[in-house]
Amino acid sequence: MQIPAAAAGWFLPFVLPICFYVAFTDMRDMLIKNHAVIALAGVFAFVGLIVIPPWTTDWSEGWIGPFAVTLPPYLWQLLHILVALVIGILANAAGVMGAGDAKFIAAASAFVWGGDYVTMMFILMSTTLAAFVTHRLAKNTAMRAIAPNWESWSRDKQFPMGFALGGSLAIYLILGTVYGS
Template structure:
């Protein structure tokens, strides 16, 4: 059972979905998650969360963001994770109560496997590659993690809002 309230989850779903899809598109096309997208996601939390979360939970969100930012830096330095991916995950973490972290990690694992398989399958389709010839991710050795992060965030909010 997810602990994020359904009202807050629905508001977050509405506010963050466009930001998340812009992030995924940028990662597919350029293999980059721009700082402007990350800052927009963080700003959405700063502006919207005080109206839908208890104040203490709102403040804890900043701690979650900072903690994941430190983890993201470590993963960037030592595990080859993109800096933008780490920053986007840190901004995402602000929205997620600690009690839901396990569920979100399971969602992320599922989306990581599914998005990786789908991306590799799609890039093997010549018609799709011709339709999107300027997408860097088709020929890149690394995987556009923003795709999995987007799926995780949107599905988490949808599940919390509607279940």
């Protein structure tokens, strides 16, 4: 994995509670709260300054459209938020995903290193499948009695993606602490 193990280790204790909160509130209310998304972006903005400070790391070259740009890794990671947010807004406008999902993906994208996109997609696909099966199993069995008033139980054609998105980011960072560069 391309994410530095030390960076994943620093981010994990701050991000993990936010991921659990997002999964819980999305299942309970079918809503990813804005303050959770802001907290997630804030964790990267502040902890990232400590972990990958822009003034001490090697700058890397990349492309923004047709222009070659050289920036520190911290700023490249922050740019992920902008790109993912624009794509998420378009996906939301097309009715493909909820606005909260799009905002969470944008905030979470700062934590995913460019070389780990394929790995993250596999994590997201497997976590989404596992979360969907788990949610439907709980919804249609006696386990539903544990939380009988959750909004996600009554939505037949909708699924609380925060459950899968939060889990995916948590798994990525856990794996990053073990297998990171």
